[in-house]
Amino acid sequence: MERNRQSILVTGATGYIGSEVIVELCRLYGDTVRVRALARRGSDPAHLGTLPVDIVYGDLLDPVSLFDACDGVDIVFHCAGLVAYSANYRHRLYEINVTGTANLVNACLYHGVERLVHTSSVAAVGVSGTMEPANETTPFKEWQHRIAYMESKHLSEMEGMRGIAEGLDVVFVNPGVVLGLPSNSGQSLNSTTRAVRNIYRGKIPLHPSGGISIVDITDVAAAHLAAWKKGRTGSRYLVTAGNYSFRELFTMIGALSGSRYRGAVQAAPFVEQAAGAAGELYAALSGRKPYITIESMRLAGRFLFYNNRLSIEELGMSYRPAEETLKAVVAV
Template sequence: MIFLTGASGLIGSHIARRLLAEGYAVRALRRSTSNLQALADLQDRIDWVEGDLLDTPLLLQALEGCEQVIHCAGMVSFAPKDAEALYQTNVEGTASLVNAALIAGISRFVHISSVAAIGRPRRKGVVDEEQKWEKSPLNSWYGETKYLAELEVWRAHTEGLPVVIFNPSVVLGPGPMDRSSTRLFGYVQQKGAFYPSGLLNWVDVRDVVAVVMASLQSRTHVGQRYIVSAGSVRYSELFGQMADCLEVSPPKIQVNSLLTTGAYYLEKFKVVFGKKEAMITRETRILSNLEIEFDNSKITKAFNLRFHSLPDTIRWTCQHLEAQIR
């Protein structure tokens, strides 16, 4: 049996589907407030455990009878108000889970991290798995919590837990349009006017699922981390392809530093007086204008992987989003 966290999210829901399709028994952790829309047709085939990553006794009970763990759960936010929650979920939650996995004698712990955990010491250039974390204003607090979470995983590995870490870039694929990276499709579908000047590193969710599944079967990947990224694309090109597929006009105004700063303070004003969550923060305005590319040569060679193309990914995603658009 596989114990899966984050099953309600974009990556986790697709992993759950693949596991069930291949005959695995799946036990998954969820909160009482989890939105299970992405697994609506499969809920009855999953052994659900309701609770929290910080509940160690619950995790020990949930891991009974499980051989492997896939840890997809995590919080993504760039809002300053979520700083404490990010640390609790991403760092303390991961520490709690690896500790329980060590006690339970789990034979494989697959940790889904992020390229944000690798760090961005400069605005331009190519980054690979050998990049050491450096404190930098180009790194988000979200990225730092993912880095600290990885330290907990590596610590557990030195204590005897067989681990594999994957660092996906922005994962594209069908899901609710108001959640995760699928919001990019929602933004284009709603005829957003602006696009950032930087590069977006992306990967198809099917490719993330493929390497996760392969890592369950082979010991050669234990103790390794892998960047999972198909490539990089300008936001203008990405939004243009999405707009063509969704049959709407693409964003036409490139956001320069002045516009971005103005939008940032407008968002802060809306938050204070409108009690809404900011879409643009100090961190997102920095990240969206970077020109960093992530090297995928290690994972391509190790898994003999051929990534889906961006047009194929966008076309596949749009086909699955039709019901939400209508």
């Protein structure tokens, strides 16, 4: 029985997406798979303790640790990465998202891994420049190279494509803005989910002028498993439940039972820019990772909409309505 079990490695196992992928693997496949959870030294994998997984320690910037982690592995879910919309993080973003992916691709090639499912992002894909949703083939724009996170995720995909050219089977999952309650109660919420709660509590009086594409965390995990089983080599799959202007999102949150939201004013461009600068200044003074930044506010003024048709047609995805996700987030 042990020899027939597929061995699966999940990088970023203690993170928001990685831990949800592990939960879904254990739920759907049980003891037919053996899950190896890659965590960095210093991270806390305690919330994975109730799951039948093997914890291994390593780092994307330590090639030897990745070679050890991939030994005997059939499938790799590459969920590790850094999200930061700040030019101050450009070097670190390149290190983790690009060099780290290159190191993992090399380890997969060396050990003959059957398939690498790469957690990418809609940020790696081009945008339409209008309210028309982009698709998987929309060209990456010149201005996007000036957004450090977007460029790093785009280049990360290039490392995956390099792996394909060298014989590795790679498929890309490109989630929109992810939010929702993790299945594992020990996993912390991400910043977007916390922002939804603050809007619900009436703490955010301004909304940006653009729009985003959102998706529930449980759907993101389901898309990873579907990409493993059904995805075409080299294909991207945009994973999103729907596209909403910030005005629409704030209104939806305000309509939820018990909401203290009483309306928000659309921020003028100079206010968005000032908020981004203030966020970066606060981060510099406090030593904390910034949430509101100059780059994030520039993007918040655009309509970053994406088409999910390919994920529905080829992966069989059925997305949880945004209203359900928002309701669940504020109910706890």
